[in-house]
Amino acid sequence: MPAHTPITGLESTFAREVPGLTVPWQGAHAPQPRVVAFNERLARELHLDVEALRSAPEVLSGSTAPEGSSPVAMAYSGHQFGGYAPLLGDGRALLVGELDIDGRRVDLHLKGSGRTPFSRGGDGLAVVGPMLREYLVSEAMHALAIPTTRSLAVTTTGQDVLREGPEPGAVLARVAASHIRVGTFEYAVRQEGLVQPLADYAIARHYPSAEGDYLAFFGAVVEAQASLVAQWMLTGFVHGVMNTDNTTISGQTIDYGPCAFLDAFDRSAVFSSIDHSGRYAFGNQPAVLQWNLARFGETLLSLIGPTPEEAIAPVTAVLDTFFERYERHFNAGMAAKLGLDSVETALVHDLLNIMERGGLDWTGTFRALSRGTSSVDAEWISRWRALGPSFDEMDLVNPLYIPRNHLLDAALKAATAGDLGPFEALLDVVTHPFAQRDEWAEFTRPAPQEFQTGFQTFCGT
Ligand code: AMP
Numbered sequence: 001m002p003a004h005t006p007i008t009g010l011e012s013t014f015a016r017e018v019p020g021l022t023v024p025w026q027g028a029h030a031p032q033p034r035v036v037a038f039n040e041r042l043a044r045e046l047h048l049d050v051e052a053l054r055s056a057p058e059v060l061s062g063s064t065a066p067e068g069s070s071p072v073a074m075a076y077s078g079h080q081f082g083g084y085a086p087l088l089g090d091g092r093a094l095l096v097g098e099l100d101i102d103g104r105r106v107d108l109h110l111k112g113s114g115r116t117p118f119s120r121g122g123d124g125l126a127v128v129g130p131m132l133r134e135y136l137v138s139e140a141m142h143a144l145a146i147p148t149t150r151s152l153a154v155t156t157t158g159q160d161v162l163r164e165g166p167e168p169g170a171v172l173a174r175v176a177a178s179h180i181r182v183g184t185f186e187y188a189v190r191q192e193g194l195v196q197p198l199a200d201y202a203i204a205r206h207y208p209s210a211e212g213d214y215l216a217f218f219g220a221v222v223e224a225q226a227s228l229v230a231q232w233m234l235t236g237f238v239h240g241v242m243n244t245d246n247t248t249i250s251g252q253t254i255d256y257g258p259c260a261f262l263d264a265f266d267r268s269a270v271f272s273s274i275d276h277s278g279r280y281a282f283g284n285q286p287a288v289l290q291w292n293l294a295r296f297g298e299t300l301l302s303l304i305g306p307t308p309e310e311a312i313a314p315v316t317a318v319l320d321t322f323f324e325r326y327e328r329h330f331n332a333g334m335a336a337k338l339g340l341d342s343v344e345t346a347l348v349h350d351l352l353n354i355m356e357r358g359g360l361d362w363t364g365t366f367r368a369l370s371r372g373t374s375s376v377d378a379e380w381i382s383r384w385r386a387l388g389p390s391f392d393e394m395d396l397v398n399p400l401y402i403p404r405n406h407l408l409d410a411a412l413k414a415a416t417a418g419d420l421g422p423f424e425a426l427l428d429v430v431t432h433p434f435a436q437r438d439e440w441a442e443f444t445r446p447a448p449q450e451f452q453t454g455f456q457t458f459c460g461t
């Protein structure tokens with residue numbers, strides 16, 4: 001292997017096995033690419049040549065395709081805020097190829113790499129703040145053991161991109177179990193003969209035990225997504241833009257545009273500037289996920305029954321298991337957060353109501369409970385203590401450090417102005433969420449009230 005080849009062995013099984021869903025494409029030229037964030041640990045996990053990759057900004061920016069690779073832009077549709085958009089697709093992204101890591105296939109993908117046939121009115125570009133945001137939050141999610149796409153690098157391109165003003169252009173190199181979305185199925189089912197090869201491919205790649213059984217495949221995705229959204233709810237994570245094109249078949253969290261973390265527990269919390277109706281409010285996430293899975297189920301009808309009409313009943317029966325599955329994951333997670341083997345729903349509901357009424361900090365309260373310093377009502381505390389919770393076990397699952405909105409905001413502002421220090425410090429903290437360090441005390445504090453009141457997120461363009 002020549003030393004100057006940073007990535008070798010990229011394959012294109014998706015483009016080859018599911019024709020009609022990809023367009024061969026190349027990244028835009030980056031005049032002066034510079035790596036500003038690089039995930040050495042992930043690069044090692046992927047068996048990549050760390051030094052060669054770190055010094056190949058032209059490859060990480062998409063300006064040069066890795067030798068032997070055949071990058072493509074992927075087609076997909078999606079329901080955005082409930083309305084159907086028949087053609088979205090990678091408008092500013094490319095699937096560079098797939099790596100086989102000890103039998104596990106992952107996508108290497110670029111976001112912000114220039115216009116594609118799916119760009120519609122967009123410029124195909126991304127700016128450094130939002131790309132670093134995705135990098136940091138996805139790595140924090142991974143450290144919290146929540147299934148997610150990963151971030152390998154952020155590379156600035158050397159070219160300003162016009163948003164509200166000029167901002168440094170950047171490309172995120174992302175790694176995912178795959179980039180097949182509910183929206184990919186919504187697109188495929190409207191083309192002749194595409195949904196079955198797509199389903200067969202997704203089954204082989206993600207749920208091989210469901211081979212030949214499309215209803216079992218649907219059930220496996222329902223289960224993976226029920227588990228995922230339960231973990232979001234347990235962590236106070238607000239995705240912010242749960243369109244069907246941002247719902248993966250693999251069960252990984254994808255797309256960290258307008259996401260945020262709760263400070264005060266509030267089921268109605270909405271941060272995204274474009275979510276006027278609160279469709280993607282924190283407390284709505286499980287119901288929205290089930291709605292997205294209904295859209296997914298619809299795309300499989302022709303594969304499941306002799307006629308679509310006959311498939312509706314079995315698909316609906318599986319869809320109806322969503323909340324049961326969600327509750328099971330959520331209750332198991334809450335039991336663990338409370339240091340118990342199992343927990344009654346009433347105890348959890350009472351705690352949530354107390355926290356919501358009192359505006360208690362979601363993340364901080366669980367650590368305070370194990371320390372006996374929380375401001376939860378004494379009556380609830382005595383009911384809970386009577387169950388014999390393990391405080392040590394609580395501290396293993398309740399994070400101390402999450403990407404607090406105000407800290408992330410400040411770090412991204414500094415990074416956009418050229419100072420990566422606060423970003424790097426915060427990244428270090430949130431990728432070590434559980435073990436307490438005295439010098440990190442400030443990172444546990446909720447945002448000041450005046451920040452919380454006006455805080456909004458934007459769809460990462
Ligand atoms: P997202 O909100 O990031 O999930 O993106 C939704 C759709 O908009 C996808 O099809 C993206 O490729 C497309 N998109 C977002 N930003 C841009 C951009 N700057 N240029 C072109 N397409 C974009």
Ligand code: MG
Pocket residue numbers: 245246255
């Ligand atoms: Mg998206």
